[in-house]
Amino acid sequence: xxxxxxxxxxxxxxxxxxxxxxxxxxxxxxxxxxxxxxxxxxxxxxxxxxxxxxxxxxxxxxxxxxxxxxxxxxxxxxxxxxxxxxxxxxxxxxxxxxxxxxxxxxxxxxxxxxxxxxxxxxxxxxxxxxxxxxxxxxxxxxxxxxxxxxxxxxxxxxxxxxxxxxxxxxxxxxxxxxxxxxxxxxxxxxxxxxxxxxxxx
Numbered sequence: 001x002x003x004x005x006x007x008x009x010x011x012x013x014x015x016x017x018x019x020x021x022x023x024x025x026x027x028x029x030x031x032x033x034x035x036x037x038x039x040x041x042x043x044x045x046x047x048x049x050x051x052x053x054x055x056x057x058x059x060x061x062x063x064x065x066x067x068x069x070x071x072x073x074x075x076x077x078x079x080x081x082x083x084x085x086x087x088x089x090x091x092x093x094x095x096x097x098x099x100x101x102x103x104x105x106x107x108x109x110x111x112x113x114x115x116x117x118x119x120x121x122x123x124x125x126x127x128x129x130x131x132x133x134x135x136x137x138x139x140x141x142x143x144x145x146x147x148x149x150x151x152x153x154x155x156x157x158x159x160x161x162x163x164x165x166x167x168x169x170x171x172x173x174x175x176x177x178x179x180x181x182x183x184x185x186x187x188x189x190x191x192x193x194x195x196x197x198x199x200x201x
Contacts, residue, residue, distance in 0.1 A: 026170045028053045029075035035059040039079060045174045046095065049088040051167075053077045063159055067132040071103030071166030079170075080105065084163035087150050094118060094144040096173035101135040104152075106160035108132060112152050116145035132158060135168060 026044045031037055035058035039048040055076040056068040063069075071078045081087035089097070097116065104110035109129050116124035124142045142148065152163040 023171070023173045026172060027074040028077045028079045028168065031077065038082075044172060045091070046172070047090040049090065050082050050085055051079050051087045051089075052082045053079050065132055066159055067103035067105040067130075067164075067166050070133055071101065071105070071135045071168060073101045073135050073168040078103075078166040078168040080164050080166045081150060081152060084152060089148045091146050091174070093174070094146050097140050097142040097145065097148055098171040098173065099137060099139045099141075100170035101137050101168045102128070102130045103135045103166045104130045104132050104155060105164035105166060106132060106158060106162055107155035108158040110152055110155035110163065110165060112150055112165055114140065114142075115149045115151075116140075116142035117147040117149070118145050129155070130165060135166070 024044060028039070031039055031043060031053045036052055036054045039051040039053055041047045054068060056066065056072070057076060059068070061068050068078065068080070102112060108131050110131070111127060111129050113125065113127045115122060123145055124140070126138075126140065128136075128138055130136050150165070150167075152165050155163075
């Protein structure tokens, strides 16, 4: 009987762990082994729109001043916005976007606007400029968003005219299971525990 009490108590405590967010750093190095590929839906538990990954060595990019080279932080791949157009991250459940490394692929002083939304309402927005010579760490701390949009514009043409940026080592906390579900499970376990106590009294 004591063993059953221990199991019930363990289950009750586990209910609160269900509500713990899952933190991860997305390096984009595990998306593909090809030179380029689209970031498929579900990568990192998120939905991706207009994000691709590229390995500049495998892609045989000849300009070593490009941000496609200098934006790489881990291994050989970075994510980038295809065709230099708006790229987005979405999720059915809220997530936290903490930080990431960015570089401009070909324009000096490329301006990027990052906007975080929840349920269609804008919660956050920051603007920053990046160059082609190095990956720059940006701290966002966008908490509880379900959509994140990146729009690139401006800057001076240096290696090309496209508004491409690279993103690497994105730190993202995915959403926990909603608390009501965990609380219901906790209540059910505790009710069973109390019932056993009364039966043995």
